[in-house]
Amino acid sequence: xxxxxxxxxxxxxxxxxxxxxxxxxxxxxxxxxxxxxxxxxxxxxxxxxxxxxxxxxxxxxxxxxxxxxxxxxxxxxxxxxxxxxxxxxxxxxxxxxxxxxx
Numbered sequence: 001x002x003x004x005x006x007x008x009x010x011x012x013x014x015x016x017x018x019x020x021x022x023x024x025x026x027x028x029x030x031x032x033x034x035x036x037x038x039x040x041x042x043x044x045x046x047x048x049x050x051x052x053x054x055x056x057x058x059x060x061x062x063x064x065x066x067x068x069x070x071x072x073x074x075x076x077x078x079x080x081x082x083x084x085x086x087x088x089x090x091x092x093x094x095x096x097x098x099x100x101x102x
């Protein structure tokens with residue numbers, strides 16, 4: 001279910017400092033993909049996060065990357081976030097073999 005907030009709109013800090021035209025373009029792209037204003041509230045809806053973020057074990061992440069490639073992407077950016085902070089060297093070592101098999 002999508003909530004139409006009309007002219008009230010919703011803001012996300014990801015748009016801070018971006019030109020208005022760029023923000024409108026991003027909002028239009030999200031709308032074309034079926035996401036509404038309510039999908040940007042409080043950092044993004046579960047549905048939006050699930051669509052944008054691959055998480056889990058190495059096999060699950062590699063599967064999501066493969067889905068992007070199969071859908072026509074010619075490159076996929078993978079950013080590893082570590083709960084410990086700092087460089088995620090251990091996670092890179094675990095993930096690299098699965099991604100190299102793609």
